[in-house]
Amino acid sequence: MAQIHLIHLLSLLTFFSLSTAARFPAVIVFGDSTVDPGNNNAIDTILRSNFPPYGRDFKNAVPTGRFSNGKLPTDFISEALGLQPLVPAYLDPACSIENFTKGVAFASSGAGLDNATSNLLTAMSLGEEVEYFKEYQHKLRKYVGKSRANYIVNEAVYIVSIGTNDFLSNYFTMFTGRFLQFTVDKFEDFLVSHAAEFLTNIYKLGARKILFAGLSPIGCLPVERSTNLIREGQCKTMFNEVARNFNAKLQRMIADLGIKFPGLRLIYGGVYDLFSEIINNPSRYGIENVEDGCCATGKFEVAFLCDSRHPLTCRDASKYLFWDAFHPTEKTNYLIGDVTLHLILRELI
Numbered sequence: 001m002a003q004i005h006l007i008h009l010l011s012l013l014t015f016f017s018l019s020t021a022a023r024f025p026a027v028i029v030f031g032d033s034t035v036d037p038g039n040n041n042a043i044d045t046i047l048r049s050n051f052p053p054y055g056r057d058f059k060n061a062v063p064t065g066r067f068s069n070g071k072l073p074t075d076f077i078s079e080a081l082g083l084q085p086l087v088p089a090y091l092d093p094a095c096s097i098e099n100f101t102k103g104v105a106f107a108s109s110g111a112g113l114d115n116a117t118s119n120l121l122t123a124m125s126l127g128e129e130v131e132y133f134k135e136y137q138h139k140l141r142k143y144v145g146k147s148r149a150n151y152i153v154n155e156a157v158y159i160v161s162i163g164t165n166d167f168l169s170n171y172f173t174m175f176t177g178r179f180l181q182f183t184v185d186k187f188e189d190f191l192v193s194h195a196a197e198f199l200t201n202i203y204k205l206g207a208r209k210i211l212f213a214g215l216s217p218i219g220c221l222p223v224e225r226s227t228n229l230i231r232e233g234q235c236k237t238m239f240n241e242v243a244r245n246f247n248a249k250l251q252r253m254i255a256d257l258g259i260k261f262p263g264l265r266l267i268y269g270g271v272y273d274l275f276s277e278i279i280n281n282p283s284r285y286g287i288e289n290v291e292d293g294c295c296a297t298g299k300f301e302v303a304f305l306c307d308s309r310h311p312l313t314c315r316d317a318s319k320y321l322f323w324d325a326f327h328p329t330e331k332t333n334y335l336i337g338d339v340t341l342h343l344i345l346r347e348l349i
């Protein structure tokens with residue numbers, strides 16, 4: 001059953017890559033580690049993953065800086081749209097503007113909607129990501145000419161994935177003081193207003209087809225299960241409730257902004273239900289473990305703690321929902337990419 005399901009999905013991807021090639025000239029990505037292909041390799045931060053076993057399932061096992069054993073959802077989407085098989089990182093020193101005409105990622109692992117999140121985790125802020133987007137446009141105009149550059153910027157599909165760190169690393173850890181400053185409800189409003197500010201900024205810079213991803217059940221990440229002191233090993237239901245509330249507010253903001261700006265097609269990309277579906281029916285997807293990360297003990301290890309010499313690291317990551325204690329496996333990223341691609345093809349073309 002699981003095999004049939006996957007083959008079905010793969011054939012859909014192939015089908016779409018044939019029929020939609022050239023409908024979108026580029027995939028442009030903003031956000032955090034869920035979509036960062038390695039920008040953090042080039043900045044001063046401890047939040048990196050450019051060493052084994054990260055990237056283990058790439059050809060030659062290249063650790064690119066992606067927080068997974070292989071590709072990210074945005075890579076699968078780019079490939080299925082007939083663009084590049086991997087979306088390059090804007091700060092990759094091996095790349096220049098010629099490598100970015102079909103897509104580029106400005107995302108930075110550890111980034112949040114709240115600047116305090118990015119500061120805490122020594123990531124680029126979303127504002128810095130936008131500054132690089134401006135620089136990119138400038139270079140693109142020089143490289144392909146003004147009218148082609150404008151076409152790429154206007155017709156590209158924009159994918160934004162951010163917000164988990166604002167809750168799990170910032171608000172609920174109490175490291176930044178936001179916990180004292182806001183109720184969780186007000187903090188959600190604060191984040192949504194900054195998401196709106198960001199979307200307005202990229203709209204003004206020419207973005208017209210945008211998918212903004214919501215949060216997953218953040219209380220079910222391995223690191224949250226293993227720090228659940230009330231019900232050991234279980235999801236933190238309160239965190240999941242926060243994610244659902246936040247997602248609902250995000251959806252309302254997205255609907256409002258979509259009406260406010262002429263020519264803007266802005267959609268919400270929900271991944272919450274997909275995660276719940278996999279957690280409830282893992283065998284349907286050939287998955288055996290939805291609780292622990294594959295890397296090391298799978299309970300808390302992320303970044304430099306996910307060490308290639310750890311004896312407990314799993315053999316077959318495709319049987320796991322999570323790769324490390326925080327991030328999905330390539331298998332899960334494929335499923336996210338598939339669901340997201342369907343939304344893009346239905347709503348943004």
Ligand SMILES: *[C@@H]1O[C@H](CO)[C@@H](O)[C@H](O)[C@H]1NC(C)=O
Pocket residue numbers: 094095096098099
């Ligand atoms: C960048 O593009 C150039 C020219 O097309 C190519 O030779 C090079 O391999 C690309 N670099 C990367 C890292 O993809």
Ligand SMILES: *[C@@H]1O[C@H](CO)[C@@H](O)[C@H](O)[C@H]1NC(C)=O
Pocket residue numbers: 113114115116125127194197
């Ligand atoms: C982050 O800082 C920028 C300027 O550096 C500001 O425009 C933006 O509103 C700030 N966002 C948050 C969430 O504090």
